[in-house]
Amino acid sequence: MNLVQKLFSFQGRIRRRDWWLLGIAMAVIGTIVISVLDAALKQSGQTVRMVVNDGFVLLMNWMGFALSAKRMHDRGRSGWWLIVPLVVDVAAIALAVTAYFTMMAAGHDQNALSAAIGSAGLAGIVLMLLMLVVGIWLFIDLGCLDGAPGPNKYGPSPKAAAPAPAATVVQTA
Numbered sequence: 325m326n327l328v329q330k331l332f333s334f335q336g337r338i339r340r341r342d343w344w345l346l347g348i349a350m351a352v353i354g355t356i357v358i359s360v361l362d363a364a365l366k367q368s369g370q371t372v373r374m375v376v377n378d379g380f381v382l383l384m385n386w387m388g389f390a391l392s393a394k395r396m397h398d399r400g401r402s403g404w405w406l407i408v409p410l411v412v413d414v415a416a417i418a419l420a421v422t423a424y425f426t427m428m429a430a431g432h433d434q435n436a437l438s439a440a441i442g443s444a445g446l447a448g449i450v451l452m453l454l455m456l457v458v459g460i461w462l463f464i465d466l467g468c469l470d471g472a473p474g475p476n477k478y479g480p481s482p483k484a485a486a487p488a489p490a491a492t493v494v495q496t497a
Contacts, residue, residue: 331387337398339482397478398471416451
């Protein structure tokens with residue numbers, strides 16, 4: 325599997341080593357690219373900067389999901405399991421936004437987003453704990469545990485040795 329397939333395809337399996345190395349490389353390169361884009365587009369206006377940065381972030385998220393889906397496949401699971409952290413994150417964001425607008429409507433300090441999240445009470449605590457548990461699960465499952473040995477329904481093991489090239493027989497007369 326080449327680099328483009330690893331970063332953009334949701335098919336196949338990848339090793340833990342590749343998941344870590346590509347993930348770290350994406351984080352470093354992504355940070356540098358976002359900083360350079362932000363500096364280069366400083367004079368172009370907020371909307372242009374936001375569109376370019378958001379487009380790059382979407383690209384990085386696609387690659388991250390593609391890598392993680394292939395790691396899920398290596399563990400013998402569907403990549404659709406990655407919906408779990410996405411749902412938890414969206415629920416936490418929705419709770420925070422709801423709490424913020426509730427505080428704004430009540431006339432509280434509009435800049436106190438942290439207080440708004442805290443005002444969500446028990447639901448906020450439960451969601452934050454759930455985010456922690458899901459994060460730990462993904463860290464252990466994708467980043468620490470070995471893939472399923474041998475081929476599975478998602479393809480051959482990425483640890484399998486590449487087939488040796490066919491030997492050629494040279495006959496001398």
